[in-house]
Amino acid sequence: MNNALIFISFSIFTSLVSFLLDRQKTILGFKKGFKMFKNIVIPFLNILILVSLLLFIVPPQMIVKYLGAGSGAIGFAIAAVVGSITLIPGFISYPIASGLLKQGASYSTVAVFMTTLMMVGVVTLPLEIKYFGKRVAILRNLLNLIAAIIIGILIGIIL
Numbered sequence: 001m002n003n004a005l006i007f008i009s010f011s012i013f014t015s016l017v018s019f020l021l022d023r024q025k026t027i028l029g030f031k032k033g034f035k036m037f038k039n040i041v042i043p044f045l046n047i048l049i050l051v052s053l054l055l056f057i058v059p060p061q062m063i064v065k066y067l068g069a070g071s072g073a074i075g076f077a078i079a080a081v082v083g084s085i086t087l088i089p090g091f092i093s094y095p096i097a098s099g100l101l102k103q104g105a106s107y108s109t110v111a112v113f114m115t116t117l118m119m120v121g122v123v124t125l126p127l128e129i130k131y132f133g134k135r136v137a138i139l140r141n142l143l144n145l146i147a148a149i150i151i152g153i154l155i156g157i158i159l
Contacts, residue, residue, distance in 0.1 A: 040089075047092050055099045064104035067113075075109045076152055080145060083116030087123045108156030115148035 019026040055063075067075045088096070097110045120141050121128065128137035 044089075044092055047088060048095060051096050051099060055103055058103075060103045063100065067100065067105035067109045069106040069108075071106070071109060075106065076112050076149060079109045079113035079152070080116050080120075080148060083113040083148070084120040084141075084145065085122045086117055087121075088117060090118050093117050106156070107159045108152045111155040112148050112152035115151050116145060119144035119148060 015026065015030075018029070065071065066078055071078075093114050097114050100110050100113070101107065122141070125137060125141065128140070132140070
C-alpha cells in the first residue's frame with residue numbers, strides 16, 4: 001500500500017474520531033490548519049518555481065563542477081555559505097536537495113547545504129543576538145557550521 005494513502009487514511013480516521021469527541025475543537029483545528037496552509041503555500045510555490053528556474057538555467061556541468069564529488073573543499077564551502085545565508089523553511093529544502101542530486105551534486109555536499117540551511121542562520125543572527133546574546137548566538141552558529149562540515153564528511157565516507 002502506498003505511504004501517502006496510508007497517511008491520508010490515518011488522517012481521515014483520526015479527524016473523524018476527533019470530530020466525534022469534540023466538534024468545536026476539531027472545527028477550530030481545521031480552521032487553524034487551513035490558515036497555516038494558506039500562509040505556507042504561496043512562499044512554498046514561489047521558492048519551488050525559483051529553484052526550478054535556477055536548476056533549468058544553471059547547466060548540470062556547472063553543478064557537477066562546483067557541487068559534485070570532485071569539488072572537494074570548494075564544494076563544501078559553497079554549500080555551507082549558500083546554506084548559511086539562505087532563509088528557506090526545512091520542508092522546502094528537500095525538493096531543492098532532490099533537484100541538486102538529480103543535476104549531479106554529491107550527497108556529501110547536499111548534506112552540508114541542508115544541514116547549514118537548517119542549523120546555521122546568518123540572516124537570523126541579529127535576532128538571535130537580541131534574544132540570546134552575541135556570544136551564545138555566534139557560538140551556536142559556529143558549532144553548527146562545524147557540525148555541518150563533519151556531517152558532510154561522514155556522508156561522503158558512508159556513501
